[in-house]
Amino acid sequence: MAKVRDGLKYTESHEWLKLKDNIAIVGITDHAQEELTDVVFVELPEIGKEVKKGDELCVVESVKSVSEIYAPVSGKIVKVNKKLDDSPEIINESPYDDGWLVELEIKDKSEINKLLDAESYKKL
């Protein structure tokens, strides 16, 4: 069974967010990494790039497949997980911790209300 971590926010498209003031750390869920298996390449966005909710945030590739990861909220990219350049497999090993993707500076806090909590995500 894929793990869902309490205290995080989720999207129906299997991204998670960890909120800290106006910053959101974004990654993909355990279920998503299980579906992908063997992440071999991550294309990260440039720092400073502004994204709207639903825009392509980054691309995660497994051996056979290419998956777009969407911005769960609008905002500016302030940090990216550089470790993924050399060790993309940490997304599989630690999807909720070391395998985070980007940090976003949230533009519109009201968008957070539309995200799922752990309980609702589990029910998907």
Place this chain on the structure above:
Amino acid sequence: MYNYHNHIHLARMVLKSPLYKIHEKLGAKFTEFAGFEMPIQFTSIKDEHLTVRKSVGLFDVSHMSNVWITGKDAGKLVSLTTVEDASKIGDKLSQYTALLKENGTVIDDTIFMHLGKKFMMIPNAGMSSIVTTWLNDKANEYKLNAQAEDVSNDFVILAIQGPKSRDTLQKLTKTDLQTVKFFGCRYIDIGGVRCIISHTGYTGELGFELQVTPPKDAEDLFLKILDAGKKFGIKPIGLGARDTLRLEKGFILAGNEFEGGRTPLESGLSWTINWDHDFIGKKELLKQKKQGGYERLTCLKCIDKGVPRHGCEVQKEGERAGIVTSGTLSPCLNTGIAMGYVRADYREVDNELDIIVRDKSVKTKVVKPPFVPKDWAK
């Protein structure tokens, strides 16, 4: 997350392998390929890939086709419709070849086995009726006493591949498998089942393929092979690893590399052509050979990070130089690798070319196949 690989759900009949239920029990994830719902992976592509390179894996490749060619002129029909002269392929031998249209482009690449007075051809998945119809039409047109019969539904095809494949199968048969030479084929009793064995494969490793009929017999045999290979860590292998294994060796996948119509000269199959006999498409090939200058299938190894994919453009200094037909991350090399059609003047080994992956340029260089050498795991 939007996954490009799994988004196609076509509203038409999808065929299942007779071993579908066994795959399900073994934890397979499935994909649709050429009209068949087949396992794409059981554990993970990387894990399965390395299992085959280092030890042994078992594939169900029942999506491939089986066509019997019989009649007095069976051999003549094979010679006419493929680039091989079948009279040069003795009894109990198999041959990799290609069927061409009159215009020289490939209909399908295939292996045929010479079994006594009959030939069994193994066209690709989804090609059985096209190839069978073609063969019968040509037999009529050229007044040959030969018939082709599509028996794909009567056969399960198993592939046992990897350095421990022979040791695994030897446990299930009294026949000394050392006597089945590379590209040899024959009838054999294996695990109590009568089937056709050939020393062939699509992984570049030591390997065998079994044609099993009726399909019911294959269920038991599949499990027996898994049991026989337990000591070596045998695993069932899905189509995902089958694709990465073949690509590391520079082997062609028909649906990718012949897309849009390609001749064997373009697709790197010149070595399969026996020019000393007449075959459909020969005239056009001779013309193309004389003219020269055509794009040819080329192997490109990434220098930069990135994973080239089917359809990516190949460039030289910003100008189009070709197109990628197959690309992946090589599980053995941990770098991106690709095959594609590249302009004749850009094909020399070590020439640097760019592959455009999602608007970004990934630097590559031309290499000679295979990407991964023989006995890589040793």
